[in-house]
Amino acid sequence: MSQSVDSDVSGGSAVRTFIQTHRAAFLDDLAEWLRIPSVSAQPDHADDVRRSADWLAARLKETGFPTVEVWETPGAPAVFAEWPSGDPQAPTVLVYGHHDVQPAAREDGWHTEPFEPVVRGNRLYARGAADDKGQVFFHTLGVRAHLAATGRSTPAVNLKLLIEGEEESGSPHFRALIEECGERIAADAVIVSDTGMWAEDTPTVCTGMRGLADCEIELRGPDQDIHSGSFGGAVPNPATAAARLVAALHDEHARVAVPGFYEGVSELTDRERELFAELPFDEESWLRTAKSHATHGEAGHTTLERIWARPTAEVNGIGGGYQGPGGKTIVPSSAFLKLSFRLVAGQDPDRVEEAVRTWVADQLPNGISHTITFGAATRPCLTPLDHPALQSVVRAMGKAFEQPILFTREGGSGPAADLQDVLDAPVLFLGISVPSDGWHAPNEKVEIDLLLKGVETTAYLWGDLAEHWRDAH
Amino acid sequence: MSQSVDSDVSGGSAVRTFIQTHRAAFLDDLAEWLRIPSVSAQPDHADDVRRSADWLAARLKETGFPTVEVWETPGAPAVFAEWPSGDPQAPTVLVYGHHDVQPAAREDGWHTEPFEPVVRGNRLYARGAADDKGQVFFHTLGVRAHLAATGRSTPAVNLKLLIEGEEESGSPHFRALIEECGERIAADAVIVSDTGMWAEDTPTVCTGMRGLADCEIELRGPDQDIHSGSFGGAVPNPATAAARLVAALHDEHARVAVPGFYEGVSELTDRERELFAELPFDEESWLRTAKSHATHGEAGHTTLERIWARPTAEVNGIGGGYQGPGGKTIVPSSAFLKLSFRLVAGQDPDRVEEAVRTWVADQLPNGISHTITFGAATRPCLTPLDHPALQSVVRAMGKAFEQPILFTREGGSGPAADLQDVLDAPVLFLGISVPSDGWHAPNEKVEIDLLLKGVETTAYLWGDLAEHWRDAH
Numbered sequence: 001m002s003q004s005v006d007s008d009v010s011g012g013s014a015v016r017t018f019i020q021t022h023r024a025a026f027l028d029d030l031a032e033w034l035r036i037p038s039v040s041a042q043p044d045h046a047d048d049v050r051r052s053a054d055w056l057a058a059r060l061k062e063t064g065f066p067t068v069e070v071w072e073t074p075g076a077p078a079v080f081a082e083w084p085s086g087d088p089q090a091p092t093v094l095v096y097g098h099h100d101v102q103p104a105a106r107e108d109g110w111h112t113e114p115f116e117p118v119v120r121g122n123r124l125y126a127r128g129a130a131d132d133k134g135q136v137f138f139h140t141l142g143v144r145a146h147l148a149a150t151g152r153s154t155p156a157v158n159l160k161l162l163i164e165g166e167e168e169s170g171s172p173h174f175r176a177l178i179e180e181c182g183e184r185i186a187a188d189a190v191i192v193s194d195t196g197m198w199a200e201d202t203p204t205v206c207t208g209m210r211g212l213a214d215c216e217i218e219l220r221g222p223d224q225d226i227h228s229g230s231f232g233g234a235v236p237n238p239a240t241a242a243a244r245l246v247a248a249l250h251d252e253h254a255r256v257a258v259p260g261f262y263e264g265v266s267e268l269t270d271r272e273r274e275l276f277a278e279l280p281f282d283e284e285s286w287l288r289t290a291k292s293h294a295t296h297g298e299a300g301h302t303t304l305e306r307i308w309a310r311p312t313a314e315v316n317g318i319g320g321g322y323q324g325p326g327g328k329t330i331v332p333s334s335a336f337l338k339l340s341f342r343l344v345a346g347q348d349p350d351r352v353e354e355a356v357r358t359w360v361a362d363q364l365p366n367g368i369s370h371t372i373t374f375g376a377a378t379r380p381c382l383t384p385l386d387h388p389a390l391q392s393v394v395r396a397m398g399k400a401f402e403q404p405i406l407f408t409r410e411g412g413s414g415p416a417a418d419l420q421d422v423l424d425a426p427v428l429f430l431g432i433s434v435p436s437d438g439w440h441a442p443n444e445k446v447e448i449d450l451l452l453k454g455v456e457t458t459a460y461l462w463g464d465l466a467e468h469w470r471d472a473h
Numbered sequence: 474m475s476q477s478v479d480s481d482v483s484g485g486s487a488v489r490t491f492i493q494t495h496r497a498a499f500l501d502d503l504a505e506w507l508r509i510p511s512v513s514a515q516p517d518h519a520d521d522v523r524r525s526a527d528w529l530a531a532r533l534k535e536t537g538f539p540t541v542e543v544w545e546t547p548g549a550p551a552v553f554a555e556w557p558s559g560d561p562q563a564p565t566v567l568v569y570g571h572h573d574v575q576p577a578a579r580e581d582g583w584h585t586e587p588f589e590p591v592v593r594g595n596r597l598y599a600r601g602a603a604d605d606k607g608q609v610f611f612h613t614l615g616v617r618a619h620l621a622a623t624g625r626s627t628p629a630v631n632l633k634l635l636i637e638g639e640e641e642s643g644s645p646h647f648r649a650l651i652e653e654c655g656e657r658i659a660a661d662a663v664i665v666s667d668t669g670m671w672a673e674d675t676p677t678v679c680t681g682m683r684g685l686a687d688c689e690i691e692l693r694g695p696d697q698d699i700h701s702g703s704f705g706g707a708v709p710n711p712a713t714a715a716a717r718l719v720a721a722l723h724d725e726h727a728r729v730a731v732p733g734f735y736e737g738v739s740e741l742t743d744r745e746r747e748l749f750a751e752l753p754f755d756e757e758s759w760l761r762t763a764k765s766h767a768t769h770g771e772a773g774h775t776t777l778e779r780i781w782a783r784p785t786a787e788v789n790g791i792g793g794g795y796q797g798p799g800g801k802t803i804v805p806s807s808a809f810l811k812l813s814f815r816l817v818a819g820q821d822p823d824r825v826e827e828a829v830r831t832w833v834a835d836q837l838p839n840g841i842s843h844t845i846t847f848g849a850a851t852r853p854c855l856t857p858l859d860h861p862a863l864q865s866v867v868r869a870m871g872k873a874f875e876q877p878i879l880f881t882r883e884g885g886s887g888p889a890a891d892l893q894d895v896l897d898a899p900v901l902f903l904g905i906s907v908p909s910d911g912w913h914a915p916n917e918k919v920e921i922d923l924l925l926k927g928v929e930t931t932a933y934l935w936g937d938l939a940e941h942w943r944d945a946h
Contacts (some may be wrong), residue, residue, distance in 0.1 A: 210702060214800040223764040228813055229683065229885025233785030235765035239719070240788050246713055247720030263830035291696040294840025294901050303707045312706030314715050316795065322790035322811055327687040327848055329885075330789050331812050339794055340701055340802050367767025375800055409582045412702025412802075
């Protein structure tokens, strides 16, 4: 291991030298991990998921983490590692990622074997190269570069890693796992390395994810389907009632019309809007990605604001009455709606649920009864632009990329919110993947130079965090 | 055959005497017909449907019709019979009915064998007793009573019967049949004996049926289901578009909001509204029949007006997006609507179709494409209260029932409109069935005294029609 120490406190050139020296071995090691088809969704790969956990545990030991454990769950195992700073003032950081991957088969359209990594130019092709093994693995070389460049024998922060094995299966046991682990995973900040950047030439940091509340509404009218000739036009129709509910969900400005829905919503600051607007957004290309033929959404907001920073109500499914070919002249007996609500920081899923329940009950006409069932909600998470830990990430990334860092958010919802919620700690997203990496698609790849920028970012991050955390607290 | 002639021109007491004399034989004959399980919907009963046609043809011959023919169709055969008046001034009347029946099996809840007629008190139980064999068969004894009471050897009108064999299967070949028959079935008026009255103690004449136009609308948004976290709130959702179409179908007065939809609608006269209001309508009992929990419909109209005399738009089916258990966070790629429109006299199905097409195209947001497909329409039919043929039916029925005759309409749609349309003749509904007769249900029955009132009505009708037709023309 190189011990050269740079004069620069965060060790810029030393870090780069270290990374260049270990580049080949790092990529070889990653390739070895990528050969393990740790597909959590396929039961016949259960052993591979376990092998993947064991492989990572061994590699984290080798990296220098004094504590490395494979944690069992009722499903696939997670890997936990801990490397105390030794400094009683040091903040504690928990890195989240996952070692399981999406299914992949050559016949899905892969040009090479998905579990036989291939390097072509700057690209490493394999299932999991970007999502998420590559982005987990850059932390191993990153912490070594941090130590090498600073001459430390322990990281500047108390470094913890929690790498789950079921993310691609919906993290069914993750919430229970982190609730049980309690103090073991306590942290002052969470770094999630399972996202990406705007584009290869536009490095960005994601500052939050939307939350999610979803419900199913069953509407009942006549006790059975009845003849539309004999009764139509004189009794309430539950399919019409369902449709009218959906139509009433949004006002003429495409804002959600449920009273109280926007209560507490953390509005975008002017600065955030300016920064979003600096991203090179091309509507045509976005529409191609969305496979959609027009944009449509809340008045007064751009497309990026709508998908990242505004709460929404969406119909995911609707049904009722005759579903077969041709027509059938009935007033249907029942109809259903499956609705989901994306939530943003400041919204409380419980209050949204209450608001929706009240609204639905108020909307329905006489003669239509209903049942409404909510699923488990996911909270939104957001770290403000001026949060000191976010500032550290931006500085570390800016130093690695030698470019200004812009900001994104994630419109989807995920286990990051569980970490924010259970640990009561800010969540920071550090990812170097780009949209062309093909997550969940054939020919997944990672850009090697970006992967090494990830290594470099973490090599700078721990020192910066430790230094500025002290200043801020 | 009794030849007694009453002093009364229409032969009141002679008719009754004749009917009483032939009552037992009439019921025995009807029972013989009812034993033939002429279920048109079930291919293994095809021979029975043919047997039923042959049986009826033989019986009509026996009744005295000089011309009786079994007419082939690509499906089940119809029976045609003709008995000229001999009087060159006599109007021509075509009686419509059907000899096929709904499926029936003991295990559906019948207390007796459905095709083994049983008389209990005033009731004759069997599949087809009311719908429609009983109501076709009363014409045979009716014309004989007419001749007996008036001393005529031929009916006072040119009497034609067309009894189809596929009504319970949706009359798939009926329109083509009557278009091909041309002059053979030409008539000045059509008597449809395939409906009922308000109640046993409230004899009524139905004056019209609603028409029907129906369509299926397919709405397309994104080219595939897309992630509601990544794209939701920023692209148009076809399920939302479908729902908004449905919600926009009616205004706040529950009137159909499609521009031009009400064009030409024949409004109820004050007299018709008064007469409808005289019917002993009980909302609680109507709701029980409708299996519905509230009434709802066009403002300013009663329930009976809504189902009989007002055009409607109804959602028969709606669907789109995720249909399985639980939730799925997508913006669906497509959605569909199955709509039907009941039409009333004065509305042109083609213009309604055009109005709906234009309206749908105007309503849809950018980014949602659609296809709209209309089925074959059924025209509405209506005979005004002051039509001389209707007045004849009312007088004949009033004489048979010795009660004032009130008026109903039929909310459904049927082949009667095809007859009105092809023959360009008024359609009159003469039926004696009551709601408790159990059409299409187990334990179908007919009230024997009402069946004989049907016989008696037709015995008076032909003379009255011939007499007043001359006056009116």
